[in-house]
Amino acid sequence: MTPATTWTAGDARAAFDRARAELGDGPAVLRDYCKSMKHHWAEAAFIPDLDDPEAAWAVARRFRELREDDFVGGFVLRRFERFTSAEVRTWWLGGRCVLVGPHPDTPDRPPVADPDLATVAPLVAALALPFVTVDLAPRYDGVWRVIELGDGQVSDRPATVDPARLLTPLLTPPPSPLPLPPLRRSWIRGA
Template identity: 30%
Template sequence: MGNASVSFVLCHEEFDHRLVDSCFQEEAEALTDLEIRYDLVDFVALKQQDGAAAVRRVRSAAQPTIAIYRGWMLAEAEYAVLHAALQTKNLTLLNTPAQYAHCHYLPNCYARIEAFTPKSIWIPNHEVRELDEIVAQVQAFGPKAAIVKDYVKSRKHEWHEACFIPSTSDADAVRRVVTNFIERQGNDLQGGLIFREFIPLLPAGTHPQSGMPLTQEWRSLVLDGQVIETAPYWDVQFYCESPPMQKLEAVLANVKSRFFSCDVAQAADGNWWIIELGDAQVAGLPPTTKPEVFFRRVTERVSHE
């Protein structure tokens, strides 16, 4: 091991600060088994941007320590609050607020992956006005299919109602899907609207609850430009060829983040596409990834820096 110490921070249950959030229980158990330190933070306080309250129960480190957050998604300002609050405990998050925002919001990293990701246009919140203006802007795709999302999330589990637009030249379809998306996102709509060209990808069945079409998507986790894990995104048996992550590492090395996720999928024509990037601290682990293996790889690499 090198000189760098590594610690983790996880979210606690909303109504019991002594318990890790149940969605991260398996990860907490893996950290315990590996004898890696972790502390619990208050996610509700973070959403309120109350840094002192959020880290009230975090132990101060005896020496400067690198911290890695494993919890629910945070807006850029909320992550900055966590970053500053943890520094009062001698803990510094692995990704700076700028690095977090770089991958968390697609417009920030789009130029870095533009040649390898579906064509996208975005309309910031302050420019989202009349539906007719939105309809006019998506004409840039021509009569192609597209999906709508905000800067962070789609409503892919409401595929036909609030995500997929069969043809952007169909003004009524654009109005209907966009209206549904905006209304259903409500106050959770982040950044603005993004429209992405829909590219037919190799299928992997349909989601049993929502009926959303599943594709043979893979999630990779990248640390300091190196892929440390690649596994199927969905827990289904229809996967074929593994992605050529070594070929993509040259592209991913240009991403302005130390620790991020990269979702890729293969199109029907055989080409591989980067579907999206995200901050790895708030990215779910693929279903076949064992938390203890993931944490061991991360801590070994970070502690040797």
């Protein structure tokens, strides 16, 4: 449900060039494993043509400079797609959507249509996570695309959404225990 994506482990130029070549030519959007620099769109987020290695690397280099010590994992290159509306943020508890609203970055720009949650719901449920947010946007052809999925670290609600609309489901016990992934021995310190 996301545009075609490639990524690197680390910030080396050679790895970036391999990921860039794997995605092919055309425009792309750059981020790291955790964050984009969309507020620095022209200099550190948007790559007009992946087939121009020096221009693409200039965007990646600037992205890396701006992220400094906050750079996480590696570069993530995602095929650029045109969307027809602002993003919508959805909040999910135990695989069930409990709230749909505007994205916190654009609280006064609601989406032009309701997102198609029938496709994304089984995918979110399969994650077996107690809480996630999923940001969606409609592509030019009407297909809803996942822009980003978060596990609660940056899951703000826009100021235009009444806090009770999110807090009530969060504070209401679920009808049955939430499925949790099995504990892995590697998660236990010293194991």
